[in-house]
Amino acid sequence: MKILHICAVDDTAQTLLLPQIKYLLSRNLQVEIACSSGVETKKLREKGYIVHSIQIDRKISLISNVRSIYNLARLIRNNQYDLVHVHTPIAAVLGRIAAKIAGTKRIVYTSHGLPFHDLSSPIQYRFYFTVEKLVAFITDLILSQNYEDIATAKKLGLCPSDKLRYLGNGVDTYRFHRDRLDPSHQSQLRKALDIPETANLIIGTIGRLTRKKGSGYLIEATAKLLPQFPNLHVLVIGSQLSTDPEPFHTELIEKIHKLGIEQHVTLTGERQDIPEILGLLDIFTLPTFTHEGLPRSILEAMSMNLPVVATDIRGCREAVVHQQTGLIVPPQDSNKLAEALAILLSNNQLRQAYGNAGRERIEAEYDEELVFKRLASFYQKLGIHLDETSTNLAINNF
Incomplete structure (x- = not known):
């Protein structure tokens, strides 16, 4: 089965998403990345990862944002992904719209911190909440890295509570020892x-x-x-x-x-x-x-x-x-x-x-293995089969 992860910049893919992507690849899924091109793109490709370079601005810019949605929708439609998983605020909104336009059956959003928070101005808070609430309608599952965002989302009625799940964040406890x-x-x-x-x-x-x-x-x-x-x-x-x-x-x-x-x-x-x-x-x-x-x-x-x-x-x-x-x-x-x-x-x-x-x-x-197990469980409930017996090590430096 084919998965597409979308984020704004390749640095995010390299530093934040790669552990999860490696895990999914090891479970015999086809996983690809879409993000803006940068210095990490070449490195990722040299290691064997499939990275689609699509410009995604990290700010609200109507013409650029619409162009990103069009290019992402075309990519998703052409490759017929079984699930699209989006990350980072702007890319997550554009990616979900594109996935919906392309007819993707499963859309997942990992919130790396909701863009509205207690240090936002009232105008910013209302704007970002409204945007998140609207795109939540086309999202099958919203995964949060912390419990506080889940409580906030439920309190404010961001989406039905059955769409919200705790994913957490984790670290390689062997490497960081x-x-x-x-x-x-x-x-x-x-x-x-x-x-x-x-x-x-x-x-x-x-x-x-x-x-x-x-x-x-x-x-x-x-x-x-x-x-x-x-x-x-x-x-x-x-x-x-x-x-x-x-x-x-x-x-x-x-x-x-x-x-x-x-x-x-x-x-x-x-x-x-x-x-x-x-x-x-x-x-x-x-x-x-x-x-x-x-x-x-x-x-x-x-x-x-x-x-x-x-x-x-x-x-x-x-x-x-x-x-x-x-x-x-x-x-x-x-x-x-x-x-x-x-x-x-x-x-x-x-x-x-x-x-x-x-x-x-x-x-x-916070061992990353706990995060991997939660993610696998969420994917399986959405109908994405993970091969638990696979030891696919095709990626260099796995």
């Missing part, structure tokens, strides 16, 4: 990242360089922390995509230089060795204030026995248990962020306790 780190490699990696030898405490964050991911607040917090922790170093892991609606890279660098802390901050750019980089950290933080589903970066950090400081927003507050696996702080508040980080920076025993509790929580609730 501190015991797999090689001390000599870690030492070399530290040098390669130009982390000063004097740095004895390291904080890190992961995410695209957009304003809403909150790295600017981390930089402000760092400046506040340095008088107390002069040997502190910060790693900002991630890059800026050309399609990002709110580019932030230049502004972030300017902020770092304005505060005079460039010797204490490293912008790593895009990295593939995330477990190893996380292995260098003492604390992980995600000061985001955007619409998160259940941030995988937090789960990966917890899997690596790191304490986490996260903001009090949907998804983050579900993953991090306050004063058990980390600390929760108000969003867009560098003072409160600095205070929480200072608590952990000054207490190694507390860092270890939170980190160990985080790893236990990941093993119990």
Whole structure:
């Protein structure tokens, strides 16, 4: 049976969707991807994945959006997919409309955080809710990465409750395991990242360089922390995509230089060795204030026995248990962020306790195998047969 996954950019396919796609391929399904072309497209194709390059803007633009719907509908109609599975806000709306036009029998939507949330303006909230409610009529199943979105959707009457299911988010607990780190490699990696030898405490964050991911607040917090922790170093892991609606890279660098802390901050750019980089950290933080589903970066950090400081927003507050696996702080508040980080920076025993509790929580609730099993169950209820005996390893680097 043939499945099409649709998302806005190939980076999303590479970083977020690939584990599920690999699993579905191993169960003897034909799985293809449709997204805007980028640097990851060639890499995915070289590994054997079928990627259809269709331009999908990450903003509302009538002419461009209509063109995307037309091209997606043509692709879906020509390939006669048994199920279309959509992701990311704009692509999810356009993809569902296209799938309906093309006559697809099964349409599934994974919400990586509903686009309306408690930090939206009233106008934004009403608009995005109305759009989501309308396209929910043509959606067979809506999968949520967190429980809070399900409760919100039911409370607001977004769709019939039998269309809503919890999928969750997960991490490869084998790959993200501190015991797999090689001390000599870690030492070399530290040098390669130009982390000063004097740095004895390291904080890190992961995410695209957009304003809403909150790295600017981390930089402000760092400046506040340095008088107390002069040997502190910060790693900002991630890059800026050309399609990002709110580019932030230049502004972030300017902020770092304005505060005079460039010797204490490293912008790593895009990295593939995330477990190893996380292995260098003492604390992980995600000061985001955007619409998160259940941030995988937090789960990966917890899997690596790191304490986490996260903001009090949907998804983050579900993953991090306050004063058990980390600390929760108000969003867009560098003072409160600095205070929480200072608590952990000054207490190694507390860092270890939170980190160990985080790893236990990941093993119990956020192993990606649990997500795969839920997804398989949802697909089977929609009439998509998965071969549980198959061990299809046709994809390179599977």
